[in-house]
Amino acid sequence: MMHRLVGGAALLLALLLFPVAMAGQPTRDHLADQRLDALNSAIDQLQAPIRDMRPEDRSYRGSRLNEAFVALTGEAVNPLFGVTALGIYNYFRTPDALRESLPIYDQPVVWVPLLCIIALMLLNSTLGEAVPFLKVPLNALGDIVNKAGAVAVLPLVTKMFADAVAPMAAEHFASLSSSVFPVAYAGEGVLVTTSHSLGWLAGAFVGFVVYAAVWLTFNVVDVLILICPFPGVDALLKCFRLAVIGMLAGVNYLSTPVAMVIAVLIVAVSLLLAGWSFRLSVFGLVFSTDILFFRKRDVGAGDVGAFSCAGLTAQGVPVRSWGRLEQDENGGLAFSYRPWLILQRRRIRLDGGAKEYAAGLGLLNPFIVRDGNPNFPWLRLPPRYRGQKPALAARFGLRRVVACGASGALRSWLGEVFGSAKRAVEPPAA
DSSP: OHHHHHHHHHHHHHHHHHHHHTTTOHHHHHHHHHHHHHHHHHHHHHHHHHHSOOHHHHHHHHHHHHHHHHHHHHHHHSHHHHHHHHHHHHHHHSOGGGGGGSOGGGSHHHHHHHHHHHHHHHHHHHHHHHSGGGHHHHHHHHHHHHHHHHHHHHHHHHHHHHHHHHHHHHHHHHHHHHHHOSSOOSOHHHHHHHHHHHHHHHHHHHHHHHHHHHHHHHTHHHHHHHHOOSTTHHHHHHHHHHHHHHHHHHHHHHOHHHHHHHHHHHHHHHHHTHHHHHHHHHHHHHHHHHHHTTOOOOTTSSOEEEEEOGGGGGGTOOTTOEEEEEEOTTSOEEEEEOGGGTSOOEEEEOSSOGGGEEEEEOSSSEEEEETTEEEEEEEEOOGGGTTOHHHHHHHHTOSOEEEOHHHHHHHHHHHHHTTOSSOSSOOOOO
């Protein structure tokens, strides 16, 4: 280890002393001057457009940047609707002779299919209210379509914002190069190309972060619609989301700076709620795919997936963290999960032994609850394990199966009334 440190220090010292040693050679000085002139020329070329602008032109350029940020925020609230509405608006406000020059995301080939998808989703909502037993599958379909649509339009939205930000960001990169690297070791054209590329990549990165944070927050609407049993709530939530988009568009029409402030506030709140929104989005995805594709899983084989509930918050586990139910070496229950699905796995042991817990009977999915408090869940299993409560209790040594909440009591009652071969709620073990 020591010889590596000595070698590194010697290499660093040589790099620092090399320019001093070469300072006396005129050919090197002449080459450095040429490179410095090339750098200054490239920076002047990048900064000339903004330096030579009239004040009103600078204001217009800043306004366009603000409009791009507001548009990005509005599109992230509801990607399918936002991209469709903006594409239709840009297409019809452009003269007929110039419409062929519009970018692909403003062409009918993009927004017409998206408009058809939105119409089908509205039809699904109406049909779900009219036919109650179709409500849950249709809401699950809507959640999956919204998630797929958000991923599909991500490249379009990111490119739109990066194209708007790239010129100004390139000028800042050029100015930074002049202060950090006093001597240019690349030609003028290379520096210009590099600055524009870095500016575009910076815009794409900012666009991706803003889009992801805002979309995750407003995707909560689709998940709440999926898990909320009350009629009419889904229409209220969808109207709220559309109202946010309409407010941004209306305020932006009246005053772009005010709309920019509102968009920044929305992004700030979304970043603060990113962890909660991400967990709820994963929860909705797992439930939607299980319901829509009729997924079934045997608890007797392989890992048993589960979401954390309020019982584990005292041990530092956020609600709705996706992980798996396990048994520790002493036969007790444990929950292991990865924060953000990719970080280092954590393993939390549930308080008490397995005999202190029961398999809770829910309407769509089973729970893991304390035997004495069935309405305070510790873990929530996805719908793929419905009908597996007795097997769940047998595998993990749980005390019994109990009704969990009003939905579990309703399901138990329906099973008894219609002559279920096996009672949904079993008596305590002897």
